[in-house]
Amino acid sequence: MKAISSLIAVAASLSSAIAHYTFPNLIINGVKTADWVNVRQTNNFNTQAPVTDVTSADFRCYDSQTNPTAQTINIAAGSQLGIGCDNTIYHPGVVNVYMAKAPGNVSTFAGDGAVWFKVYQISAVTNGGTSITWPAQNLATVTFTVPNNLPSGQYLVRMEAIALHTASTYGGAQASLFLHCGQVQVTGGGSGTPGPLVSIPGVYTGNEPGILININWPIPANYTQPGPAVWSG
Numbered sequence: 001m002k003a004i005s006s007l008i009a010v011a012a013s014l015s016s017a018i019a020h021y022t023f024p025n026l027i028i029n030g031v032k033t034a035d036w037v038n039v040r041q042t043n044n045f046n047t048q049a050p051v052t053d054v055t056s057a058d059f060r061c062y063d064s065q066t067n068p069t070a071q072t073i074n075i076a077a078g079s080q081l082g083i084g085c086d087n088t089i090y091h092p093g094v095v096n097v098y099m100a101k102a103p104g105n106v107s108t109f110a111g112d113g114a115v116w117f118k119v120y121q122i123s124a125v126t127n128g129g130t131s132i133t134w135p136a137q138n139l140a141t142v143t144f145t146v147p148n149n150l151p152s153g154q155y156l157v158r159m160e161a162i163a164l165h166t167a168s169t170y171g172g173a174q175a176s177l178f179l180h181c182g183q184v185q186v187t188g189g190g191s192g193t194p195g196p197l198v199s200i201p202g203v204y205t206g207n208e209p210g211i212l213i214n215i216n217w218p219i220p221a222n223y224t225q226p227g228p229a230v231w232s233g
């Protein structure tokens with residue numbers, strides 16, 4: 001019996017390893033870009049392993065080992081930007097998309113300081129403790145509208161999928177985060193002032209109720225999306 005349950009545990013960890021994912025491309029005007037062309041190649045491009053330390057430098061773009069060069073692709077303000085997954089967002093969890101405006105050429109922009117604002121999120125749906133569902137789960141593409149009022153210019157776009165299947169301890173069975181930075185040039189933008197602005201890393205401690213959470217039992221009665229409010233322009 002013990003042997004069987006440890007076999008089951010091994011099988012479960014293997015299946016969760018192959019169920020990991022990256023977000024290597026963007027979808028602009030319905031056209032998917034080639035992998036790792038407009039997205040900075042992440043350290044996990046071939047392992048698909050998540051970031052687990054939300055305070056690490058790699059929590060920003062996860063590219064410390066790849067020294068990536070990416071190309072910047074145009075997108076019109078007010079149009080739809082898709083972010084493609086190489087698998088599906090297999091695990092239960094939530095999504096945040098952040099952007100940061102480069103002062104000049106985004107290719108040489110690191111994203112230091114309080115420069116990031118949230119443009120999109122997909123949270124959990126709760127029902128007072130009888131059920132919790134995850135609308136982001138199993139998506140192959142995350143699509144949002146680039147705010148009309150976003151000033152024209154070059155931006156990093158940072159995808160963040162927070163997997164919460166084993167998120168109940170800090171530094172143990174913890175949240176797994178899958179993320180990247182893409183490079184876009186927003187055209188035809190407006191004169192909005194995006195905010196609130198946060199630093200990444202810095203935006204989370206890892207102790208947020210939406211990151212340090214047992215999603216299975218008791219069923220959470222409510223869910224607090226990590227990070228600032230969405231700026232929709």
Ligand SMILES: *[C@@H]1O[C@H](CO)[C@@H](O)[C@H](O)[C@H]1NC(C)=O
Binds near residue numbers: 105106107108
């Ligand atoms: C931005 O920098 C990259 C890399 O140095 C260069 O290839 C690209 O032409 C620059 N883009 C603009 C719009 O200046």
Ligand SMILES: *[C@@H]1O[C@H](CO)[C@@H](O)[C@H](O)[C@H]1NC(C)=O
Binds near residue numbers: 213
């Ligand atoms: C649910 O709401 C309570 C009261 O505001 C809060 O303390 C708790 O952290 C929330 N739970 C989650 C998982 O967000």
